[in-house]
Every structure is written in C-alpha cells, then in structure tokens.
Amino acid sequence: MKTKTAEVKEAVKEDREHLLELLRQMILIRRYEEKCSELYQATKIRGFMHLYIGEEASAVGVMQALTPEDSVVATYREHGQALARGVDGGEMMAEMYGKVEGSCRGRGGSMHIFDAKNRFFGGNAIVAGHLPLAVGIALADKMQNKPNVTALFFGEGATPEGEFHESLNMSALWQVPLLFICENNLWCMGTSIKYHSSNPEIYKKPPTYGIPSERVDGMDVLAVEAATKKAVQHIRDGNGPYFLEIMTYRYRPHSMFDADTYRPKEEVEAWKQKDCIQRLQGYMGQKGWLSDQDLDAIEKNVAAEVQRAVDFAEAGTWEPVEDLTRFIYSERRES
Amino acid sequence: MTTAAAPETVKWTYREACKQAIRDALNRDPKVFLMGADVGAYGGCFAVTKGLLQEYGRERIRDCPLCESTYTGIALGAAMNGMRPICEVMTVNFSLLALDQIMNNAATLLHMTGGMLNVPIVIRMATGAGRQLAAQHAHALEGWYAHIPGIKVLTPGTVEDARGMLWPALEDPDPVIIFEHQIMYNFEETITLPVNVDIDHAKVRRPGRDVTILTYGASLPKSMEASNTLAAEGIEAEVVDLRTLRPLDNETILNSVGKTHRALVVDEGWRSVGISAELSARITENIFYELDAPVGRICSAEVPMPYSRHMEQAALPQAATIVETVKGMVH
Numbered sequence: 001m002k003t004k005t006a007e008v009k010e011a012v013k014e015d016r017e018h019l020l021e022l023l024r025q026m027i028l029i030r031r032y033e034e035k036c037s038e039l040y041q042a043t044k045i046r047g048f049m050h051l052y053i054g055e056e057a058s059a060v061g062v063m064q065a066l067t068p069e070d071s072v073v074a075t076y077r078e079h080g081q082a083l084a085r086g087v088d089g090g091e092m093m094a095e096m097y098g099k100v101e102g103s104c105r106g107r108g109g110s111m112h113i114f115d116a117k118n119r120f121f122g123g124n125a126i127v128a129g130h131l132p133l134a135v136g137i138a139l140a141d142k143m144q145n146k147p148n149v150t151a152l153f154f155g156e157g158a159t160p161e162g163e164f165h166e167s168l169n170m171s172a173l174w175q176v177p178l179l180f181i182c183e184n185n186l187w188c189m190g191t192s193i194k195y196h197s198s199n200p201e202i203y204k205k206p207p208t209y210g211i212p213s214e215r216v217d218g219m220d221v222l223a224v225e226a227a228t229k230k231a232v233q234h235i236r237d238g239n240g241p242y243f244l245e246i247m248t249y250r251y252r253p254h255s256m257f258d259a260d261t262y263r264p265k266e267e268v269e270a271w272k273q274k275d276c277i278q279r280l281q282g283y284m285g286q287k288g289w290l291s292d293q294d295l296d297a298i299e300k301n302v303a304a305e306v307q308r309a310v311d312f313a314e315a316g317t318w319e320p321v322e323d324l325t326r327f328i329y330s331e332r333r334e335s
Numbered sequence: 336m337t338t339a340a341a342p343e344t345v346k347w348t349y350r351e352a353c354k355q356a357i358r359d360a361l362n363r364d365p366k367v368f369l370m371g372a373d374v375g376a377y378g379g380c381f382a383v384t385k386g387l388l389q390e391y392g393r394e395r396i397r398d399c400p401l402c403e404s405t406y407t408g409i410a411l412g413a414a415m416n417g418m419r420p421i422c423e424v425m426t427v428n429f430s431l432l433a434l435d436q437i438m439n440n441a442a443t444l445l446h447m448t449g450g451m452l453n454v455p456i457v458i459r460m461a462t463g464a465g466r467q468l469a470a471q472h473a474h475a476l477e478g479w480y481a482h483i484p485g486i487k488v489l490t491p492g493t494v495e496d497a498r499g500m501l502w503p504a505l506e507d508p509d510p511v512i513i514f515e516h517q518i519m520y521n522f523e524e525t526i527t528l529p530v531n532v533d534i535d536h537a538k539v540r541r542p543g544r545d546v547t548i549l550t551y552g553a554s555l556p557k558s559m560e561a562s563n564t565l566a567a568e569g570i571e572a573e574v575v576d577l578r579t580l581r582p583l584d585n586e587t588i589l590n591s592v593g594k595t596h597r598a599l600v601v602d603e604g605w606r607s608v609g610i611s612a613e614l615s616a617r618i619t620e621n622i623f624y625e626l627d628a629p630v631g632r633i634c635s636a637e638v639p640m641p642y643s644r645h646m647e648q649a650a651l652p653q654a655a656t657i658v659e660t661v662k663g664m665v666h
Contacts, residue, residue: 114448139418331450
C-alpha cells in the first residue's frame with residue numbers, strides 16, 4: 001500500500017517547473033552562505049555566524065507545505081529557513097553587516113533574523129528557548145480559530161533540554177497546530193549525538209507524548225516536501241502537533257569560530273556524497289529535465305540575487321547612536 | 336462604549352482585589368486568558384483564582400503542568416500572536432525556572448528586533464516572606480527583575496493597587512510583572528470603585544516634612560504604621576510608595592527627598608546590590624547637597640529566609656526598626 005508521503009512524492013516528482021524552483025532555492029541558500037563565509041573572513045560580518053550549508057533540503061522542502069499566514073520559528077542557524085520563507089536576502093545581509101536597513105535594524109545580527117511580515121519569528125539563540133514560544137504562537141492561532149500552522153525548527157542538540165520535553169507535553173496536551181522539525185545533523189556543536197542522547201533515535205520520543213512522528217531523509221528535498229505536506233495536513237485537520245526528524249548534516253563547522261577538530265573528515269566527505277543539490281540535479285538529469293543551460297541560468301539568477309543582497313548591505317547606513325535606547329519599551333502611538 | 340459605573344464602596348481583601356481585577360480583564364477583552372499552575376481546579380495556590388474556572392471555562396482558565404519555563408514561554412508566544420495572556424507563576428522562587436524566558440525572550444525581543452515585535456504579556460507571582468514558608472518559597476526577588484531593561488515591575492502595596500494595576504498592565508504593549516506580596520492576601524481595605532490606577536508613577540501615601548520613607552509592597556503598611564508612631568512623637572515622615580520598581584519614578588522620589596532632606600529606604604529585598612542601593616545612588620547622584628543625613632536603609636537580613644517565626648521576623652524589616660532608625664536620622 002502506498003503511503004500518503006509516497007503519493008505526494010510521486011506527484012511532486014512529475015512537475016519539472018516545481019523541481020527547478022526547489023533546485024534554485026537550494027542553490028540560492030548555498031551560494032548566499034558561501035558569500036556570507038567570504039564576507040565573514042573579510043570582517044564585514046562579525047559576531048557568531050552558523051552556516052546551514054549541507055542542510056538546504058530541509059528548509060526548502062518544509063516551506064513548500066506552508067501558507068503565508070503560517071508561522072516559522074527557527075534557531076540561530078536560520079539563513080536557510082529565512083531565504084526559503086521569503087525573507088529578503090538584502091535585508092538579512094544588511095542585518096549581518098549591522099546596518100540599520102537590516103531586518104532588525106542591525107541589532108540582532110546573523111543569529112537573530114526576524115521578519116514579522118513573513119511571520120518569521122527568529123533567529124533564536126538560546127538552544128530550545130524558542131520551543132515554548134512556538135507552542136504559544138500555535139496556541140494563539142488555535143484560540144483565535146485561525147487555520148494556521150506553526151513550523152518550529154530546532155537541532156537535535158535541543159532535545160536533551162527540559163523545554164523540549166515540556167513543549168512536547170504541553171503541545172500534545174493542548175493539541176496545538178504545531179509542526180516540530182528536528183534537524184538532526186548528528187553534532188551538537190562538538191558533541192556527538194552518541195554522547196548526548198540516551199536514545200539517538202529522536203523520532204521515537206514524541207510518540208511517548210502522543211505525537212505522531214516520522215524520520216525523513218534530509219538530503220532528499222522531495223522526501224522532505226512530501227513528509228511535511230502530509231504532516232501539515234494532519235495538523236490542519238485538527239489532529240494536534242506532528243513531529244519530523246530530518247536526518248541531515250552540516251558540511252561547515254558549528255560556527256565561524258569552530259576549528260572542527262572533533263569529527264572525522266571521512267564522515268564529512270561521506271555526507272557530501274549524498275548532497276541534496278547534487279541529488280536533485282541527478283534526478284532531474286535522468287529525466288532529461290535539466291540541461292547545462294538550465295543550470296547556468298539558475299546560477300546566474302542566484303549570483304545576481306546574492307550580489308543584490310551584498311550591494312544592499314554595502315549601501316546601508318549605521319543606526320544613529322542616539323537610537324541606542326529606543327525600543328526598550330514600545331513607542332506608544334498617539335491615538 | 337461602556338457606561339461609567341456609579342461609584343461604589345467595597346471592603347475587600349487584597350486577594351479579592353486581585354481576583355476581581357482578573358475577572359474584570361476577562362470580561363473586558365476576549366483576548367485575555369489566564370494560565371499557570373493550579374490556577375483552575377485548585378483555585379490558585381493562594382486562592383486568588385478560586386471559582387474562575389467554573390465561571391470562564393478551560394479555554395480561558397488554563398491549568399498548566401509544572402514547567403515554569405515552558406508555560407511562561409507559551410504565554411509569550413501567545414502574546415506575540417494576538418492574545419493577552421496573564422501568566423501566573425506561583426511564587427518568585429519558582430519563577431527562577433522561567434528566568435530564561437523572561438530575560439532572554441520577553442525582555443529582549445522588542446529591542447533586538449528594532450521595535451518590530453512587542454510582547455504584551457502580564458506575569459503575576461507572589462513574593463516575600465511572613466508565612467513561615469522558608470528559604471525556597473519566601474524571598475523578595477523583585478529587585479532582580481527590576482535590574483532588567485525591557486520589562487516593567489509593579490508591586491501593589493494596597494488593596495486599591497491590587498485591584499487597579501492589572502488592567503493598565505494588560506494595556507501596556509510590553510512585558511509587565513506584577514509581584515503580589517503573599518503576606519498581604521488577607522489584608523482588608525475599603526476602596527471606592529471603579530479604581531483608576533496610574534502604573535507609571537510612585538505615590539505619596541502620607542505627606543510629611545522631616546524624612547522620606549521610600550518603600551513598596553508589604554513594607555508599605557509597616558512604614559505607615561511606623562510613621563503613625565513617629566507622628567505621635569512629633570516627627571512627620573513622608574511615605575512614598577514606589578509602586579513601580581522599573582522604571583523608577585525619579586521625579587516623585589527626588590521631589591520628596593528634596594523637600595524633607597532625609598531618605599530612608601525600606602526594602603524587603605537583600606541590601607547588597609539591590610533596590611535600596613539603587614535608590615540611594617540615585618539620591619546622592621541627583622540631590623546630594625540637599626541631604627541633611629546619609630541615606631538610610633532597612634532591608635532583609637542577608638540570609639536565606641528561615642522557617643521559625645521568630646527568626647523569620649528577625650530577618651525582615653519591622654515597624655519598630657523603622658521608628659528607631661528615623662529617630663536616629665532626624666535627631
């Protein structure tokens with residue numbers, strides 16, 4: 001018997017235009033972040049910066065299932081989710097430059113990308129601290145009878161935290177419309193999941209709280225999209241939260257400060273062999289759906305988009321120092 | 336919209352005032368709801384919310400499991416998405432489990448997002464000692480919260496403020512914490528309804544000329560008692576109820592001390608690095624040359640709160656100590 005996931009996957013596989021768009025988005029995230037890395041080395045970007053390179057299929061696949069009214073809550077490794085959600089790459093780059101034209105006026109930096117108009121709620125840098133916020137955002141939708149879903153991204157490093165278990169419990173107890181997306185890249189900073197999780201099969205934990213879950217191949221964007229569509233339908237049908245464990249891998253170190261001495265080079269290489277972009281290209285190539293010209297056009301489109309973002313950031317200005325204490329409290333509008 | 340109710344005089348306990356404030360908020364705004372541990376079926380650990388579950392139902396009176404950090408974070412998330420939650424965290428000692436959500440999320444989001452995301456949440460909790468609850472249920476840690484930019488800290492010290500502070504706190508677009516003093520729940524006062532409380536200003540509770548007593552919460556009635564004793568001896572103390580510990584109302588504080596030329600801070604928090612230290616610093620920074628005496632401080636002893644009654648009372652500020660200290664300052 002075919003599962004719903006398999007059916008969605010079959011349907012998606014037959015849509016060339018859609019696959020081209022998925023490919024473009026994944027390549028955009030990768031090239032954007034390669035540029036971020038370069039700009040970090042050039043000291044244009046400072047602070048902590050965490051790259052998503054290798055994990056692009058997760059963000060891009062998940063976003064296909066969401067509407068503009070849905071909410072997204074992510075971690076400090078959020079450039080990929082932000083771009084896939086439609087956050088302007090220029091505003092995000094300006095934010096990383098610390099410019100006032102940035103999405104948060106340059107006050108948050110790489111770890112704190114927020115964009116209310118896209119319902120993108122961070123960019124949260126306390127591991128697991130954003131999980132309760134997402135439960136609350138979903139609760140508010142439910143209490144206001146809105147048909148929205150909240151998509152909550154976190155790494156497997158958040159799963160030993162109390163707030164992870166508490167959020168599973170409360171979201172199930174209150175049946176809120178929440179999609180948990182655990183991006184399991186096997187390394188919590190420099191600690192292997194073998195050494196931080198008594199049961200490294202994360203997807204086996206949520207069912208003990210009454211939440212259905214699924215483990216997904218995070219290097220296959222079509223698998224991620226299909227699993228997310230199924231999960232989101234389950235949630236929109238009023239069945240409460242759902243949990244996806246997306247098996248993925250970051251090719252880059254934890255952050256720009258990380259010498260990456262804790263994991264074998266062979267492991268990194270082995271995951272690169274499963275690369276999500278290569279994989280989709282290969283599939284489309286077999287179908288005869290991706291010519292060199294197509295790929296060239298995507299690369300050109302993406303390069304222009306990245307350049308536009310950099311130009312926007314470069315042209316940005318600094319927030320006046322006099323504004324330092326603005327927004328400690330809301331500026332009340334005269335009514 | 337609503338017609339103004341005719342003034343009405345009621346004799347209420349502080350507990351009843353807190354409860355009626357919550358009822359009023361639930362009636363006024365469908366976006367308001369209450370969540371916290373044992374707020375529903377149990378009726379609140381200090382019986383403040385008794386009967387509200389029956390009156391408003393489980394959607395709006397939400398019993399939470401014991402996970403202070405997560406349920407506080409859920410209230411924050413709901414506040415970010417259109418609701419107006421009142422989150423009850425039994426006591427200030429338990430709220431330390433939720434400090435991550437209060438400090439790292441509630442207090443930072445507006446500034447960190449350049450004004451994009453405000454968090455209109457109200458958190459209520461009981462504070463303070465006097466009921467022999469010992470060292471894990473009875474501290475006065477509101478000064479810790481008052482250290483944090485981005486939140487507002489309210490400390491009702493009268494029945495009227497207990498009734499009147501919640502609604503303006505809910506109307507505030509930013510996070511507000513209300514510290515209800517647990518010894519005060521049984522205090523009774525006659526107040527006139529409707530109350531109209533201004534949460535942005537301190538209030539002179541008793542005018543006087545010889546010394547200013549700066550205080551708040553359960554130290555307010557002690558200071559009032561002391562000022563009555565002092566008046567019988569010809570010493571007129573002005574009692575200023577701080578009411579809001581963050582932001583502090585500099586103007587009222589400095590005006591009063593500038594007039595009396597003497598200041599005594601009575602604070603149930605610990606002395607070191609606390610509210611009393613802050614007030615003393617502000618006074619000397621701003622009106623040092625107006626002072627006729629060094630700023631005095633009466634605070635709790637710097638110990639974990641003991642259980643036995645005589646030891647607990649010995650650790651707390653007392654009216655008699657206030658009287659003696661003021662006499663020493665004015666003579």
